[in-house]
Amino acid sequence: MLDLSMIIGDQTVAGTTTFDILNPATGELVGKAPNATEDDLERAVAAAKAAFPRWAALPDAERKAICGKLAGQLEQDAESIARVLTMEQGKPLGGMGSRFELGGAQAWAGYTASLDIPVKVLQDDNEGRVELHRKPIGVVGSITPWNWPVMIAVWHILPALRAGNTVVIKPSPFTPLSTLLAVKAMCEVLPAGVLNVVTSDDTLFNVGAAMSAHPDIRKIVFTGSCGTGEKVMRSAAPTMKRLTLELGGNDAGIVLPDCDPEAIAEGLFWGAFINNGQTCAAMKRLYVHDSIHDAVCDALVAYSRNVKVGNGLDETVHLGPINNKKQFDKVRALVASAGKEGNVLIGGAPDEGLFYPVTLISELDDQSPLVTEEQFGPALPIIRYTDVEEAIAQANDSTNGLGGSVWSRDIEAAKRIALRMECGSVWINKHGAIQPNAPFGGVKRSGIGVEFGEEGLFENTDIQVVFQ
Known part of the structure; x- marks a missing residue:
């Protein structure tokens, strides 16, 4: 000791x-x-x-x-x-x-x-x-x-x-x-x-x-x-x-319809779940175009099934527990509420102690608490959109503005959308990749x-x- x-x-x-x-x-x-x-x-x-x-x-x-x-x-x-x-x-x-x-x-x-x-x-x-x-x-x-x-x-x-x-x-x-x-x-x-x-x-x-x-x-x-x-x-x-x-942050990711769901699944996962989602600039909301929504959900679920949660001293573990009970209880309450409104794709029920499984929930309304509040834990809401203007508006409809991301094969199109996002940092085809030579900070709250x-x-x- x-x-x-x-x-x-x-x-x-x-x-x-x-x-x-x-x-x-x-x-x-x-x-x-x-x-x-x-x-x-x-x-x-x-x-x-x-x-x-x-x-x-x-x-x-x-x-x-x-x-x-x-x-x-x-x-x-x-x-x-x-x-x-x-x-x-x-x-x-x-x-x-x-x-x-x-x-x-x-x-x-x-x-x-x-x-x-x-x-x-x-x-x-x-x-x-x-x-x-x-x-x-x-x-x-x-x-x-x-x-x-x-x-x-x-x-x-x-x-x-x-x-x-x-x-x-x-x-x-x-x-x-x-x-x-x-x-x-x-x-x-x-x-x-x-x-x-x-x-x-x-x-x-x-x-x-x-x-x-x-x-x-x-x-x-x-x-x-x-x-x-x-x-x-x-x-x-x-x-x-x-x-x-x-x-705090409530970072939004926007996936454009030209993406390959399987190619971006790993990047999306770790953009959301680095440090078990306990990161200010982790992706907290994911907006996916209707044409590839289901395929992105399937790819994320498939990737999540291979992620091991457990005691961090075990060298085979990828994610540990939530750090403290207050944060655990917050995640549990948000997921419980979201589970009644949307479709739980994986996870959703707490494990023993402070361990919480990777949780993906789709078909949520944009005003669901899991979408509007910073969960700071291993739960990601996936929101379907049909019009990119709608996705941009929803991404910006937050009192927070720390980070955001745009996912597309068309880098210039992604950059045009990135410049319209109301946040301090925007990443293209990745999320949360801070570095010591690039200023980092937020806007709004x-x-x-x-x-x-x-x-x-x-x-x-x-x-x-x-x-x-």
Whole structure:
């Protein structure tokens, strides 16, 4: 059993109390995490604030070199962190599971560390020179979710550090152990106080809410639900914090009539069910033209029958359990309601514990709760359409706008439709294929700002214009 500590400044802090982390596949105790107090948070913020001037003042090349070592630190401990990640989150070790996540974390860390923050010359003529400088903000607070805890931690931490900020991170109470291990590895090469981690189940003290309101935290990066994102915005408003919010999605996929159902089945499946559907940018709704609707359904059912659900430590497993009971109950309720309205093609009934079978439901009305709400689990509604204009309108009829996809042999036709979709990212003949050099973020209720690439890095800076 793991019994890990927080890292605050140059100290490991055990906490006065702990909370249990259970394996969603077995219900067994994986480890204990410290329950931070208000004093712990204050000390973490103070440590980050004290470390900021020296870290921000480092020559850019030196700070870049230190950040460049973080990917290697994660690589050294990747297998041990991956095993802990599987035990606390539930995802399989192999495939697109925990080892995949650790590999992604390394890739994002390495790429982000390599980025530069140049001075931009806006004017240089007889009337004068005008330069745009990007300066670090200060202490950045990071609040991460339970679905991709290590990779999202890296998405938050690396651009903040690369830009010259210091960080206090608070991971989800469902999956803190892998983040504690990842932060410990990174802190081995970072100066004291530059990166701090506090953990809490929020029963004694709501650390996330306190971070959002804290006057010495100058920016919050939050990945999670729209409802919690609203609370972060409200509590951050009095201190005028910078915000980057990557919130919920209800991504739509549109399949055009020229597709080969069997050729796209695998891509559709993993676009919807990567991480058991517990991914913000997973496909949550699938619109299929009437002429190939039944064939696409048949191809997806056939592919689904070969996908093994089970304990992620079993190397033959493709999908693990739903991470926690609250999310399990939500998926179960949505599927139960949809099962009364539509046609359950496969799945539909929960298994033992937190395991839920891959579920495909067709013939649903576009206003069914399984269609309009983000299920965040292994259930996909398939909606029949006859007019592509109707499909586009239905895809856009959502308060969310994170991602979307168009599936067609005609790339130009697909691109024309893609440009009409109201979402931050659109993929053609794939879904959810994010990459570190491409900005990622949502529109409407799916968030504010972007992550990744130069644009994501720059969101961790304040602009200062120098006139001379």
